[in-house]
Amino acid sequence: MIGALYANLKRPPRTAAEWTADAVRAAAILLVLVSLFVLPATDTAVLSMALPAVMLSRMLGLRAGLDLLTCVTVIVAAGSNVLDLYRSWTGWDLVVHAACTGVLAAVALVVLDDSGVVPRTGRRRTPIVVATTAGLALSAVWEMVEWFGYRFITDSIFVTYDDTIGDMVAGGLGALVVGILASRVRLTRGDRAAL
Template sequence: MIRAMYANLKRPPRSVTDWLADVVRAVAIVIVIVSLFTLPFTDFAVLSMSLPAVMLSRMIGLRSGLDLVTCVTVFVAAGSNVIDLYRAWTGWDLIVHAVCTGVLAAVALVLLDDARVIEPTGRRRTPIVVATMAGLALSAVWEMIEWFGYRFITDAIFVTYDDTIGDMIAGGAGALLLGVVASRFRLTRADRAAL
């Protein structure tokens, strides 16, 4: 599994979309490093939480378009917190929760598929159920992290019951939509190294 992830990571980009995804990855890494020295620690921590997903999307061999969308979405989600877009733009929080949870559900589906926990994606109904469950689980974990940050780190984090439930509904809806897509199309590249 580690060898396959390494092989996918070192695979040279073959399309414009591959190059764009790698540029977003590189920019994300540079911004996180710079933020360590220029931003409050909490902002650095939020930005750095995006890096595993940004790297994992390439390591598991997501299709190039999905890889790019994952990188952009996850980093925009983290950056929106740092520049306070969630408070500035009404509804932005729900949009980001839906899209971000959807792409993270795609990553979860591929990992579960490779571990042979579920059937392969594409032309099956299993991904609809599994993606939705994974999205709801990821949403719940995220909301617990938000609550922990609010309770023990800073009260600047916005946490209310309505916000929590709304975020989880949006995340579940995004994951459900991704599950429908995954039930009809492969999420991974044809030339990826199998995990």
């Protein structure tokens, strides 16, 4: 598995979308490095949380468009927190939760499928159920992280019951949409190294 992840990571980009995804990935790394010197530590920590997703999408060999979408979405999600857009733009929180949970559910679906956790049944319902379940689980974990941050790090994190439930519903819907798409479209490149 590690060898396949490394093979996908070192594969040179071939299409414009792959080059663009790699450029966005490099910008994300640079952004985190710069933030170390110009932003508070909490903002740097938030931005750095995007890095595993932008790297994993490349290492898994996601299709170029999905790879790019994943990179942009997680960077926008982290940046929206740093720029305080969740408080200033009504409804932005729900849009980002749906989109970000959706792309992360796609990543989870590929990981679970490749690692054999999810049996290859060939049924079109399987990606729908697995992606939605993964998205709801990721939403729950994220809300726990928000609560922990609010409770033990800073009270500037916005946490209410309605916000938590709304975020989880939006995330679950985003994951459901990805599951439906994944039941019809391949999420990975055809030439990737299989895990």
